Amino acid sequence: MTEPDREPFLYVVVCAAGSAAGVGELIGAARRRGWAVGVIATPTAAHDGFLDLAAVEALTGRPVRARSRRPGEPRPFPAPDAVLVAPATFNTLNKWAAGIADTLALGTLCEAYGLGVPIGVLPCVGDALAAHPAYRESLARLRAMGVRFGEPAGTGDFPWEGALDLVARPAQARSQPTAGPTSIPPVNTS
Known part of the structure; x- marks a missing residue:
């Protein structure tokens, strides 16, 4: 459950697809619904022109993350109350389902x-x-893990606001895992 003295926190994982440039619509909709937002981008999305990093940082009030913290660096985001992956690419979905965590974005999804x-x-x-x-x-495999999917979309008219309907309302966030090992501590990728 969300701590009473903070807004519920939504991680938005952004992959390198043409629609990524519109993620500000999702951030705005999330803010209107009471979420604080932090964006984690795949390295290609962050560094190859798919996102306007300055605009996203202005909307969230936080840095866009594309790499893991270095030892001793503070956590820039609180723990998530929900995670949205939008847009999600072929590469990211396949690696995530296979448990590959070779980027911050994938490590965050696996965790x-x-x-x-x-x-x-x-x-x-x-x-x-x-x-x-x-x-x-x-x-x-991801559906069996409880991941909720919206309708696949192309780069035009991406259903940003509808993505928020895929995650529980902030008051319902922070449920316990329904499956998977609980005795193995998660890798700290944030």
Whole structure:
């Protein structure tokens, strides 16, 4: 449950897709619904022009994160009450389902399952990639983990505000994990 003296905190994981430039719409909608927001971007999304980092930082009041903390650095975000992945790419979804945590974004997603927080995803995957059997298997595995999916979208008219409907209201966040090991401590990627 969210601490009474702070706003519920939403992690938004942004992947390198053309629609990523519109993530400000999601941030604005989340703020209107009472969420504080922190953005974690894949390295390509953060450094190859998919996001206007200064604009996103102005909207959230926090730095966009694309790398893990160095030893001794303070945690820039509180623990999440929910996580949204939007847009979610073929690469990120397949790596996440396989448990690969080779970036901060993927490590955060792998850890979120163990935290038991609601996780929502808006895929942005073309038809040719979506036809790949590994992708279908990855979606099945993530759904079995309790991940909630919105309708796949292209780069136009991305359903940003609808993504918020995939995660529990702030008062309902912080449930216990429904599956998975609880005796193994999670890797601290934040």
